[in-house]
Amino acid sequence: MYNLRLLRRILPSAGHPQPRWMASQHKRRPQPGSLPPDRLEELRNDLLQRRQELSAAEWTEVRQSLVDGYKHINGHNVDAVILGVCAGPQQLPLAKNYVEFLRSRGSQPNAATLGRLLRVYNAAYHERPLSEAEQAEILQICRNLQAEHETLDASSCEHIIHGLVATGGDDWQGALPLLEMMKVTTSAPSVAAYSALAEKAFSVETEQAQELAWRLLEEMATARKLPKCEVYLALLNRLANATAQIPALLNRLLDFLERHEILVSQRVAERLQELAQQVPQLLEASATSLGPLGKCQSCEQHLQPVAISDEQFRRLSECFLERVLIRRDVFQRSTPEEVARFKKYVAKTAPYDCVIDGLNVAYSTGTKKSPQQLAKLVATVVRHFRDQDKRVLVLGREHMRNWSKQAMHYVQSNASLFLTSNLSHDDPFLLYATLRSGQDTDFFSRDLMRSHAFHLGPELKPVFRRWQQQHQFSLVTQTQTGRIIVKEPIRHRLSAHAVAGAWHVPYCEAYTQHPTESFEVPAHWLCLRLKEQPKETPARAAKGRARR
Numbered sequence: 001m002y003n004l005r006l007l008r009r010i011l012p013s014a015g016h017p018q019p020r021w022m023a024s025q026h027k028r029r030p031q032p033g034s035l036p037p038d039r040l041e042e043l044r045n046d047l048l049q050r051r052q053e054l055s056a057a058e059w060t061e062v063r064q065s066l067v068d069g070y071k072h073i074n075g076h077n078v079d080a081v082i083l084g085v086c087a088g089p090q091q092l093p094l095a096k097n098y099v100e101f102l103r104s105r106g107s108q109p110n111a112a113t114l115g116r117l118l119r120v121y122n123a124a125y126h127e128r129p130l131s132e133a134e135q136a137e138i139l140q141i142c143r144n145l146q147a148e149h150e151t152l153d154a155s156s157c158e159h160i161i162h163g164l165v166a167t168g169g170d171d172w173q174g175a176l177p178l179l180e181m182m183k184v185t186t187s188a189p190s191v192a193a194y195s196a197l198a199e200k201a202f203s204v205e206t207e208q209a210q211e212l213a214w215r216l217l218e219e220m221a222t223a224r225k226l227p228k229c230e231v232y233l234a235l236l237n238r239l240a241n242a243t244a245q246i247p248a249l250l251n252r253l254l255d256f257l258e259r260h261e262i263l264v265s266q267r268v269a270e271r272l273q274e275l276a277q278q279v280p281q282l283l284e285a286s287a288t289s290l291g292p293l294g295k296c297q298s299c300e301q302h303l304q305p306v307a308i309s310d311e312q313f314r315r316l317s318e319c320f321l322e323r324v325l326i327r328r329d330v331f332q333r334s335t336p337e338e339v340a341r342f343k344k345y346v347a348k349t350a351p352y353d354c355v356i357d358g359l360n361v362a363y364s365t366g367t368k369k370s371p372q373q374l375a376k377l378v379a380t381v382v383r384h385f386r387d388q389d390k391r392v393l394v395l396g397r398e399h400m401r402n403w404s405k406q407a408m409h410y411v412q413s414n415a416s417l418f419l420t421s422n423l424s425h426d427d428p429f430l431l432y433a434t435l436r437s438g439q440d441t442d443f444f445s446r447d448l449m450r451s452h453a454f455h456l457g458p459e460l461k462p463v464f465r466r467w468q469q470q471h472q473f474s475l476v477t478q479t480q481t482g483r484i485i486v487k488e489p490i491r492h493r494l495s496a497h498a499v500a501g502a503w504h505v506p507y508c509e510a511y512t513q514h515p516t517e518s519f520e521v522p523a524h525w526l527c528l529r530l531k532e533q534p535k536e537t538p539a540r541a542a543k544g545r546a547r548r
């Protein structure tokens with residue numbers, strides 16, 4: 001992972017001197033017409049993956065060829081780069097061999113290099129239990145790094161955390177202050193650091209460690225840092241050995257996924273299914289997909305509607321309008337006069353059935369269009385709603401007045417039209433007019449409204465997201481004949497939730513740190529049923545004992 005991807009991009013052009021083994025490899029596998037092969041990749045595939053150790057002469061050559069061959073590699077970072085290439089779980093002996101080589105020539109590996117070595121130990125730890133000696137080596141490196149620097153930079157903290165969690169005993173708890181240190185030196189710890197620690201905490205038996213793991217999960221999710229698969233897998237592995245805890249802890253996990261709208265990966269979904277096979281008396285899990293209108297193909301229940309309650313809508317609009325009125329941080333780049341004029345306009349012309357972000361619509365099929373095409377597209381969207389007898393508000397900017405007279409005339413005669421100064425942001429106006437119109441009003445825009453959702457705070461953000469999903473229309477495309485294809489809101493929930501006693505858990509193919517925030521129906525779901533264990537009454541238990 002490390003610098004390899006980066007280096008692939010900064011691949012030096014052909015013509016640099018190549019080490020002997022690379023040149024010969026290259027000759028054996030000619031790739032006519034392709035780019036010059038990445039030498040670092042070759043180095044990894046042809047040499048470093050096959051060997052447990054290299055001679056001093058070979059290491060010297062590897063080191064020198066990288067410094068000579070890549071502009072971005074120099075004497076200071078070359079050692080960390082080499083250990084970045086030896087990062088596989090099987091390559092620990094080779095990585096250690098390189099560090100020994102450095103020491104044998106009297107140079108002290110720097111913090112970045114030792115940090116990389118800790119990551120290789122961590123990779124090995126995920127494949128096999130580390131020996132006592134290996135754990136002692138890790139702790140020695142961690143102690144040295146911490147002794148040398150009173151404050152460690154974020155990446156050193158992350159490396160040491162990965163080292164400490166690979167050891168047994170209580171030493172892993174030393175990772176906690178490092179996580180706190182990362183909060184001071186950077187704004188928030190990385191996903192990798194959080195995940196490594198949460199994964200470890202889930203794998204430790206004590207109540208305290210378990211609670212720490214849950215706390216870290218909450219912290220991550222609140223900061224929208226999605227826990228890696230390994231964290232969930234650690235919990236599920238633990239449950240496989242402590243099946244009595246399955247009902248309580250699985251419910252807690254599913255509740256967490258629901259509250260934070262998190263999609264797990266296929267790996268996690270498969271582990272859940274394995275767990276169900278192991279304890280069919282406690283858990284049933286089947287892979288499923290959704291039919292039209294969100295019907296689960298497995299249990300035939302319809303997923304919950306996404307609609308929020310009247311009370312939730314009241315709180316949402318109150319909170320948003322309050323921010324408009326009191327904190328005034330919503331209408332950035334607008335003058336108070338413009339905002340006042342807009343509110344007066346809405347008070348006079350609302351309620352609407354649909355509020356359209358005119359500029360967003362105009363540019364949604366490409367920005368290189370003539371003003372006439374742009375205006376026509378807005379008019380077509382207005383017609384789409386007018387044909388359904390809907391009352392429409394179009395928000396736009398002053399410069400739209402100069403667009404096609406004919407199309408803008410259609411807009412003006414079939415919708416309310418409010419134009420703001422060319423500098424204003426449109427979505428606060430859009431949200432204001434939509435919320436102000438009441439719970440049935442929709443809006444039309446492709447904007448994901450991320451920052452507005454975020455600023456409402458952790459409690460109202462999910463409510464806002466559900467409201468948004470229920471009411472947001474957008475333009476998919478315009479066909480050759482000028483017909484528009486409109487994306488309608490999806491009316492059922494898209495994240496994990498329970499229906500009639502069965503949890504429906506969407507999952508994606510692979511983990512991604514930044515999943516899309518647009519509303520798409522996930523293709524894959526699990527239909528999970530946690531079975532209640534019959535509680536043994538004292539009388540029944542006594543009877544049972546008597547019979548025995």
Ligand SMILES: [Zn+2]
Pocket residue numbers: 288296297298299300301502504527528
């Ligand atoms: Zn189902």
